Amino acid sequence: MTSPVSSAVSSPSHVAPSHVVVIGAGIVGTATAYELALRGVSVTLVERREGAGLETSRANGGQLSACEVAPWAGPEVPGLILKWFGRADAPFRLRPKPDPEQWLWLMRFLRRCRASARAERVLPNLELALLTRARLDAYRENFAADGRTLDMDHAQNGILRVFRERHGLEEAREGIGRMTQAGVEQRELSPAECVELEPALASSFQKDEIAGGIYCPSDGMGDAHLFSRELAAAAERLGVRFRASEEVEAIEVHDGKTTGVRLADELVAADAVVVAAGPMTARLLRPLGLRLPIYPVKGYSVTLPLEDAEAAAPNVSITDESRKVVVSRLGNRLRAAGQAEIGGYDLTLEMPRARSVFQALTGLMPQMGALEPRAEYWCGLRPMSPDGSPIIGELASRNRTIRGLYVNSGHGTLGWTMGAGSAASLADLICGSAPQLDLTPFSHKRFSL
Template sequence: MHVIVLGAGVVGITSAYYLARDGHQVTLVDRNPGAALEASYANGGQLSYSYVAPLADPGVWPKLVPWLLSPTSPVRFRPQLDPRQWRWCLQFLAACRGRCSAETTRHLLRLGHASRRLMHELLIREPGLDCAYAHSGKLVVYRDAAALENARRQVEFQQGLVADSDYRQEVLDSAACINREPALDGLRRKIVGGVHTPSEDSADCYRFSIGLLARMRAAAPENRCLFDTSIQGLRVRQGEIVGVETSAGLLQADAYLLASGCDSARLARPLGLALPIYPLKGYSLTAPISDPNAAPTLSVTDFQRKIVYARLDGQLRVAGIADIGGYSRAIAPQRLATLLAEARAAFPAAANYEQIEGWAGLRPATPSGRPILGHSPYRKLWLNVGHGALGFTLSLASGRALADLIGGQSPFVALDGFTLPGGPGKAGASAC
């Protein structure tokens, strides 16, 4: 079977990799000059299989006013003359309910732990995959007692959902956090505790994507990548996708997989598919580590600041922030300055902060935090979209499941809670 995969970020590439492994012919199409150059390029580097609680939860409500008013807020809303932005925000607020958040967590944990199994299998199958992988474990630190208590309840809730002998989470006090990660000593007086998850990993998403792409292309000579190729639309005839209109002309195949990140909503709209995807703009900086003893070994998340830290070989990756304000990928200097100030405060001697590489990318988010996976209402069109900040984490399970479905097999992991219900005009799996 010939499958055209639309989008060469980590989600599209993992899908293409598994399709090629299964013996399908794959054509990967992307508007960029190379692979993984948008949201996958310099993300946080964390593989958070167990820490998947969505942004949309009841704790958002008391934070709304500070988020709206503070220029250094970790989440910032910049209103646009775009009804889709306002619709997404209203749907997001509707998802900030305990029942919805718990249901989303349950589904994301299933997908996350499936990805964890696949990652470890992949590293055995592809031992030469060079992506700065580390079985680092993750420590989420909290700056106030109420947030830590909420985290404790979340840990207890998740323990009843995961049947995995390797999974455990431990709630620590401040001293125990510093004991687990001595590089956090500079924050000793500011953190009240944390949650340690030993089973989490870290890796460079860009290098991971490039490595899998090389293996996809090597699987068969007919597998190819069409870069610098803009995707203009999908051609439909009698409820079936019959081609993709691109700057290189009409492309045709036996099946089509939409994995175009934030652009997916635009491509689906003329079909009457209202995919509830809107960009959450995130930022990162990467700095060379100058003192390995002062840099974190664990993957660290500062919960209040919504900032993550990961060691990727000899570099420190610092990422975070969510700007809800349109499709521009331009780096806002003040947002990058916020990241830099937080990194200097948390790990002052860890890296050479005079030599940073700054980046901004658009995370394709649904209001609830659940991606949309599986068959569309149109024959031959499949969806692997809307992963938000968990694209790297969930990419393997999503890609494996879509390759299974396209090949007529039962998916590696159950996709209930992620599928698009009904026909054209439906809002999708984001609803709770």
């Protein structure tokens, strides 16, 4: 099995690690292990759950959305937080905790709630999303060359952003030119054109609830859990040792150099460690004196088996900009996802909030209401950085360098959209090749650690 990886050769002064431990087997961690294995590196992938893709990657919204890489932080957010404060079903909910980590993250997040701060993150995120597209294509070619199919319920039917209010559409229209210039085709659709593209929206159109839409034909959708599981198995075929149901107790460092990770009953030696542990990333790094600004943001989803309702379900992935939900068709299932709750590490599935996602779906597509008895609800924690971009690269604090310690985390809602590109770029860096894109915008150095 081969793959087109970076054509740059390793620097003569750089010695690629002989063994790397990757912590976390979600989208980002499994892709990182796979990319390293493609480059001939010995890898151990450690996951605390019993398999790959069972936490943040388990049941996300499914969108592969280069068209929607703008950060959440923006000038409208503080007002929305106040407007929705106290509402059990609020799309954005703040649950204050006596936790300095939460308050420091919030302070940094609110400082980013400026139009200029949001705009500066769009292009770096977009480049990472486009590289992810290319890497996913390469992965499918790899599987085909090996006589296999990469099963992830993938469909590239585009993403349609639907707006109920004209002012929302007008604000979004300003970004079409910039995205098109950067290589992502978008076009504005009238309400009638939205329904022509996706007939499942007919009811909303008839009720005059669609002011228009923006369509990105090159975007798509897929099942991140299936992808993680398939790629973990492919990584094992390349020689990666996958250690599931193993908790990392500590990252071992001696004389300023990473030496491995400590599990419950042994030390796994390594000359490099990649922390791709999603919302647990910051907690793993804190004992080393590194306070990475990655905090969990809780989200919910509902998955509906379509069975005899396939004809009524959408084939295009939908983002409802007013209800703040995304809808994706994953084979013979339909998934809707939404909600953002800043409330710590609690994974309690609160049914009023879970059902609000289903209600948002049926508000957009009432015909899906009959499927409620078969609804499967889920919640998970997204690892979010304050500025809406991941943190990728080698780590160091202001007064301490730790050689061989890398991070690939903080993707928020865009882990599926940017994960494979993150993995490829970091694998190039670790192996001494020029990364396929500039990782400077994703360095931890943009934050004070």
